[in-house]
Amino acid sequence: MDQYVIGVIVSNVSGVLSRVSGMFTRRGFNIDCLTVGETESSGFSRITVAFHGDDDIKERIVQQLQKLHDVREVEVLSRTETVVRELLLIKIRNKADSRQDIMTAVEIFRSKIVDYSPTALICELTGETSKIDAFIELLKPYGIMEMCRTGIVAIERGDNCLKTVK
Amino acid sequence: MLISGAKIVVETLIEQGCSTVFGYPGGQVINLFDELYLCRDRIDHVLTAHEQGAAHAADGYARATGKVGVVIATSGPGATNLVTGIATAYLDSVPLIAITGNVPCGLIGRDSFQEVDIVGITMPITKHNFIVKDINELADTLRTAFKIAKSGRPGPVLVDIPKDVQVAKCEFEPKTQPVIPYPIPFAPDDKLEKAADMINAAERPYIYFGGGIISGKASEELITLAEKIDAPMGCSLMGLSAVPCDHPLFLGMQGMHGHYASSVAEDEADLVIALGARFSDRATGNKNRFSKNFRIIHIDIDGAELHKNISADLAIKGDIKDSVSRLTELVGEKKRPQWEERISQLRQEELQRTENALRSGKAAQHQLRPYDIVDIISAYADDAVIATDVGQHQMWTAQRYPLKKPRTFITSGGLGTMGFGMGAAIGASIASGKRAVLFTGDGSFGMDLNELATAVSRNIPLVVVIFNNNSLGMVRQWQTLFFDGHYSNTVLDRSTDFVKLAEAFGAKGARASSKEELEKAAAEAFAVSGPFVIDCTVDCDEFVLPMLPPGGSIDDIITEIK
Numbered sequence: 001m002d003q004y005v006i007g008v009i010v011s012n013v014s015g016v017l018s019r020v021s022g023m024f025t026r027r028g029f030n031i032d033c034l035t036v037g038e039t040e041s042s043g044f045s046r047i048t049v050a051f052h053g054d055d056d057i058k059e060r061i062v063q064q065l066q067k068l069h070d071v072r073e074v075e076v077l078s079r080t081e082t083v084v085r086e087l088l089l090i091k092i093r094n095k096a097d098s099r100q101d102i103m104t105a106v107e108i109f110r111s112k113i114v115d116y117s118p119t120a121l122i123c124e125l126t127g128e129t130s131k132i133d134a135f136i137e138l139l140k141p142y143g144i145m146e147m148c149r150t151g152i153v154a155i156e157r158g159d160n161c162l163k164t165v166k
Numbered sequence: 167m168l169i170s171g172a173k174i175v176v177e178t179l180i181e182q183g184c185s186t187v188f189g190y191p192g193g194q195v196i197n198l199f200d201e202l203y204l205c206r207d208r209i210d211h212v213l214t215a216h217e218q219g220a221a222h223a224a225d226g227y228a229r230a231t232g233k234v235g236v237v238i239a240t241s242g243p244g245a246t247n248l249v250t251g252i253a254t255a256y257l258d259s260v261p262l263i264a265i266t267g268n269v270p271c272g273l274i275g276r277d278s279f280q281e282v283d284i285v286g287i288t289m290p291i292t293k294h295n296f297i298v299k300d301i302n303e304l305a306d307t308l309r310t311a312f313k314i315a316k317s318g319r320p321g322p323v324l325v326d327i328p329k330d331v332q333v334a335k336c337e338f339e340p341k342t343q344p345v346i347p348y349p350i351p352f353a354p355d356d357k358l359e360k361a362a363d364m365i366n367a368a369e370r371p372y373i374y375f376g377g378g379i380i381s382g383k384a385s386e387e388l389i390t391l392a393e394k395i396d397a398p399m400g401c402s403l404m405g406l407s408a409v410p411c412d413h414p415l416f417l418g419m420q421g422m423h424g425h426y427a428s429s430v431a432e433d434e435a436d437l438v439i440a441l442g443a444r445f446s447d448r449a450t451g452n453k454n455r456f457s458k459n460f461r462i463i464h465i466d467i468d469g470a471e472l473h474k475n476i477s478a479d480l481a482i483k484g485d486i487k488d489s490v491s492r493l494t495e496l497v498g499e500k501k502r503p504q505w506e507e508r509i510s511q512l513r514q515e516e517l518q519r520t521e522n523a524l525r526s527g528k529a530a531q532h533q534l535r536p537y538d539i540v541d542i543i544s545a546y547a548d549d550a551v552i553a554t555d556v557g558q559h560q561m562w563t564a565q566r567y568p569l570k571k572p573r574t575f576i577t578s579g580g581l582g583t584m585g586f587g588m589g590a591a592i593g594a595s596i597a598s599g600k601r602a603v604l605f606t607g608d609g610s611f612g613m614d615l616n617e618l619a620t621a622v623s624r625n626i627p628l629v630v631v632i633f634n635n636n637s638l639g640m641v642r643q644w645q646t647l648f649f650d651g652h653y654s655n656t657v658l659d660r661s662t663d664f665v666k667l668a669e670a671f672g673a674k675g676a677r678a679s680s681k682e683e684l685e686k687a688a689a690e691a692f693a694v695s696g697p698f699v700i701d702c703t704v705d706c707d708e709f710v711l712p713m714l715p716p717g718g719s720i721d722d723i724i725t726e727i728k
Contacts, residue, residue, distance in 0.1 A: 014297075019289060026290045056473065063470035069294035069314060 192240020194267030221251020222589025242280030257580025353484025377404030378442015555610030585613030
């Protein structure tokens with residue numbers, strides 16, 4: 001099964017997130033992650049959904065999304081021509097014997113330390129999902145206290161745009 | 167002019183061409199009902215016995231006419247009582263507007279008295295729903311609701327209106343015309359051409375149509391196509407009445423309880439042309455086996471139906487009436503004598519089987535057989551609208567009733583809602599101005615007999631025909647076939663006297679346990695102007711046949727019970 005990323009432009013109205021996520025539940029489609037945020041036009045929000053499935057499931061999801069009244073546009077983003085990013089905040093135990101290793105990892109991954117206390121430090125990292133995964137894997141031995149990732153946002157390269165007004 | 171939200175609702179309904187609404191009052195819609203009272207010469211409100219009955223009545227109203235049905239209920243339990251009715255309409259693509267009151271905006275979210283989140287509850291069973299918190303948006307929201315309900319593949323829309331919005335006032339400007347639906351997608355030429363090529367190349371085409379033919383008003387186009395390509399037609403339960411049952415190319419319903427000839431012909435076809443149908447599991451049985459022998463062209467207005475249940479070799483999204491008529495122009499006229507011969511062979515076989523089944527079986531000769539009931543009633547029913555509840559009686563009616571015109575068969579297909587019939591029949595009768603006949607069972611009728619009160623107070627010309635076998639026959643049939651005769655909770659040891667019950671409600675009734683008694687009862691029932699209940703005694707071991715077992719296929723067809 002492949003991972004697909006779909007961009008969805010929706011009217012910025014109350015309940016729209018429930019409608020979109022509810023469709024996935026109702027139809028039995030599993031979501032890997034779903035993010036929602038503002039767009040360049042105030043009346044619209046952009047939802048990015050990632051899921052694993054085959055071509056058939058992808059097509060059904062697109063068709064079902066297009067039927068929702070609040071959905072303006074749906075596009076399956078090209079696997080190769082899309083910039084995909086995710087943000088991670090991760091809190092690790094601040095111990096003398098591991099601090100230097102963490103610092104090295106932070107530097108190599110181009111992460112940033114955004115909070116530093118005697119007992120804990122918080123790293124911020126942006127990147128593709130695989131990079132975030134690798135970073136987390138690397139930090140596991142040092143004691144992850146808590147972490148939080150945003151889920152992906154994605155946008156296609158070049159002229160291709162998801163328009164908020166048809 | 168400044169008018170109240172309640173008045174805006176009523177004025178907008180009238181503006182949208184709505185002359186009848188169904189409903190039940192309550193605390194959070196008193197204002198709305200006050201306006202209905204004041205406007206009673208312009209819009210008729212039909213009070214039912216239960217909100218569910220009102221929802222089904224609005225649904226039956228819509229199915230019988232194609233117009234949008236409207237139901238009104240109060241907040242909380244009033245709203246939740248609509249849920250089954252809304253889901254029924256959703257599964258069968260019926261245009262329906264449900265208007266619910268709700269507690270004032272300031273009380274929402276505080277578990278106030280009779281407060282529920284009906285918008286949340288109905289999200290997966292409506293095309294869309296709204297809660298209107300700003301009176302300035304009320305009229306346009308209702309207009310949009312009508313637009314959504316009747317556009318494309320129709321369906322239900324709910325509009326929840328908090329009480330303070332009904333009380334508030336704002337400017338209202340009525341529109342001169344009802345909203346027009348969103349534009350319909352037209353099928354692309356190249357795909358229709360490809361479809362025509364497939365049809366021209368086919369030796370044994372079979373048309374499988376569904377309710378889309380009725381809602382898309384495409385009956386004539388369908389028949390023209392079938393005649394031009396000499397293809398037999400079969401349909402889903404929802405497709406019934408789209409084509410006159412006596413049309414020489416019509417084989418009847420296919421699928422789980424479909425006609426033998428129809429299901430077998432479909433299986434032997436080399437091309438199935440699916441029109442306005444969705445390949446429900448009741449129509450296909452085992453999906454892997456179902457389409458083993460044929461290719462599929464699937465045309466539907468809802469793109470989400472294409473490849474959803476069955477992968478089609480050619481899937482076309484488009485308005486059904488337009489698509490079928492353009493397709494008809496593209497295909498070559500052709501006679502298929504070999505296929506015709508095979509079809510008439512299958513028809514003969516089917517006739518033989520039916521005859522045999524009617525003559526034999528467990529029920530003794532003098533007892534009423536299910537098909538006898540349908541035959542006798544249909545001889546009296548003339549151009550009545552036929553409604554059913556859900557169960558064995560529904561299938562017997564679907565198999566046997568000689569339907570002639572679209573929108574004369576009102577049945578809950580997708581959701582299979584027992585308790586649908588009374589409300590739906592009342593709504594259909596009011597909508598069409600005709601007599602309604604409800605075929606029901608003692609189980610189903612037990613769920614909706616309260617609506618006899620509505621039928622009596624409105625003097626609805628309604629003949630209720632109960633197939634009374636003292637059991638939940640369809641489940642019992644499954645228990646006989648698949649559960650070693652463990653009749654768990656399907657034997658209804660009730661001593662309900664349906665004739666007395668009818669009389670207690672102020673209706674008339676009669677009992678029939680033989681053909682002669684039924685003839686007599688029917689003659690009386692169709693002569694009275696109001697509701698009449700005929701309680702027909704049916705043996706509890708009558709089966710609906712043929713039957714494709716659930717998840718089975720045409721290879722497993724059961725045509726007789728030994």
